[in-house]
Amino acid sequence: MTPHSLDPRAPWVVSTHDLGRRPGTMRRMHLTLPAPADIGVDMIGVPRGADVELDIRLEAVMEGVLVTGTAQTPLRGECARCLEELTSETEVSFQELFFYSAEDAAEDDSLLDGELLDLEPAFRDAVVLTLPLSPVCSDDCSGLCSECGTRLADAEPGHGHEVIDARWAKLQGLVPEHNNDQES
Ligand SMILES: [Zn+2]
Ligand SMILES: [Zn+2]
Numbered sequence: 001m002t003p004h005s006l007d008p009r010a011p012w013v014v015s016t017h018d019l020g021r022r023p024g025t026m027r028r029m030h031l032t033l034p035a036p037a038d039i040g041v042d043m044i045g046v047p048r049g050a051d052v053e054l055d056i057r058l059e060a061v062m063e064g065v066l067v068t069g070t071a072q073t074p075l076r077g078e079c080a081r082c083l084e085e086l087t088s089e090t091e092v093s094f095q096e097l098f099f100y101s102a103e104d105a106a107e108d109d110s111l112l113d114g115e116l117l118d119l120e121p122a123f124r125d126a127v128v129l130t131l132p133l134s135p136v137c138s139d140d141c142s143g144l145c146s147e148c149g150t151r152l153a154d155a156e157p158g159h160g161h162e163v164i165d166a167r168w169a170k171l172q173g174l175v176p177e178h179n180n181d182q183e184s
Contacts, residue, residue: 006113012036012120016058016065016112021100025060035073039124044077044086044135046127056119064099064112071123080134081143082151088135094126 006013011033019027031054039046046052056069072091079086098117099105110121142152147161 006116006118008116010118012123013116013118014056014058015115016060016117017115019058019060019065021060023060023062027058029056029058030054031056033119036120036124039127040077041128041131041133043080043133044075044088044131046073047076050074050076052123054119054123061097063101063104064097065117066095066097067117067119067122068095069093069119069122071126073127075131075135077135079137079141081136081141082153083144084137084151086135086137090127090130092123092126092130094122096122 008015014029014031019025033052033054035046035048035050035052037048050073053072054069055071056067059066059068070091070093072089075088075090077086077088078084096110096119098110098112100112102111105111110117137153144151145155145159145161150159152159
């Protein structure tokens with residue numbers, strides 16, 4: 001449960017003051033908020049302080065305030081195949097009911113702190129669920145050369161270290177020799 005310690009000036013803390021408590025009252029908000037720290041998995045996450053665009057709807061219901069929203073956030077990470085830095089973005093949806101009273105709420109439910117609620121945990125949970133465990137810089141990233149570790153996207157076309165098969169060895173003299181693969 002949310003402890004009673006929300007800072008009204010914290011960026012992700014939203015006041016429900018204008019909403020009132022009459023069920024059915026609604027309010028929409030568009031917010032641009034700085035991304036909280038430490039949202040991510042191994043290879044990708046939300047850069048701290050990046051602009052997160054939120055469209056949320058606050059709705060007074062019997063037990064509390066229902067928040068429904070979407071958030072668009074930039075992502076930064078590392079390609080799981082070639083280890084290059086990559087950037088992308090994601091859009092997530094979330095919904096959270098903030099209870100007026102702890103008596104109505106279960107252990108894991110969110111509570112209003114007076115008229116304040118904190119959007120950060122709902123956003124955090126929603127984003128982490130969508131993050132890929134193996135992000136790639138492009139769908140056809142061919143990764144690194146297993147022999148020398150060169151990033152294949154940066155290498156000469158046909159980069160390779162094939163050992164010439166004995167059957168082909170006699171043909172070797174027939175093709176001009178160029179581009180030994182050590183050069184890149
Ligand atoms: Zn890659
Ligand atoms: Zn190589």
